[in-house]
Amino acid sequence: MKVKLFSILAEEIGATVDLNLNDNFYARDVKNSIKKSYPEFSDILDQSLVAVNEEYADDEEFKLSDVTEIAIIPPVSGG
Amino acid sequence: MKVKLFSILAEEIGATVDLNLNDNFYARDVKNSIKKSYPEFSDILDQSLVAVNEEYADDEEFKLSDVTEIAIIPPVSGG
């Protein structure tokens, strides 16, 4: 599953990162999986949220088959 | 001394009203003097403030010789 990255993560890692997610997964699994490959961004990932299908994800479990889009949302700074 | 009137008072009475004020007077004397001639506007005058030399007048005494302009300020309604 390609996960979209933004802001400093997109600049440092790339616009997407390819992850192997289980058929059922939690938002935290997405962050943990990226952390394994990019431990240097653990701090930023800890501050980031996960969006699933363009909605902020809570702690609920997702079925991979229902998911069309996943993104990591670093602390926002618009305005 | 010509006293400036505004809003409904100007429309009903005129742009100014001529009053005989003592050499020393209080803001309330201005209103009372107009009330005597125009008792039908007592209610509006009670709600109005007096401006002396383009400043809202408090309870202090004024010397007529220091005064260049007096106005009655009905409740304001700008904005």
Added chain:
Amino acid sequence: MSLIKITDQPINTDELTKSLIHPEFGGIDIFIGNIRKFTDEIETEKIEYTTYKQMAEKEMQKLADQVLAKGMDVVMVHRVGELNLSDVAVFIGVAAPHRAEAFENCQFLIDQLKRTVPIWKKEYDRDKIRWGGLGE
């Protein structure tokens, strides 16, 4: 660059807005009051504003000075004369380094303007004429 005035001409909101945009400030709050058709059941057709101009501009300047003294920029313009529906009667703008101050001071200025600045409205409503500020 503050601008404080009473005018009998239409208010140029674009020009006034642009005058508040400077690189020294990051947040601008603007209040625009325009002539509204309905106030509950009352239908307004037009409003005639009158003023005690010299004193009104002095009172507006006193209010603006309180905000200017805090290092912000201020625009306060009130139109007088006969205004029709949608016409802009008042434009208040505050530019500040941070947005919270801009909001707070803009609201302060319009609230105070309505309390202390000698401007009066004569409202031509469908049913009758109403003088602003006076009880029914």
Added chain:
Amino acid sequence: MSLIKITDQPINTDELTKSLIHPEFGGIDIFIGNIRKFTDEIETEKIEYTTYKQMAEKEMQKLADQVLAKGMDVVMVHRVGELNLSDVAVFIGVAAPHRAEAFENCQFLIDQLKRTVPIWKKEYDRDKIRWGGLGE
């Protein structure tokens, strides 16, 4: 008549302001955020905004819907791309029957936009590059 969007074009503050002036409403509050030169001692040269556009517009619409549901009109436009000093980054406007609601809801919208809408700034300061939202 509400307008909610992310754009990479300059924000036309005049057109957006005029879109909020209707006879149904009497009070309009507008917040404009522009690029500021100094933040304390830090001197900014330009800011590059990026966004997760589809989600950002959805989140902006959710915020606007809360205000629209109360019978007000709303405009929310955020610009992205490379912005220079004085350029307008965000325009938020609320038209309401009464001014207190306009102020309250306009401030709510900009406060929430800064908390929840996926837009990021990369600030090119004189001393170094800073990413908005991240601690030093």
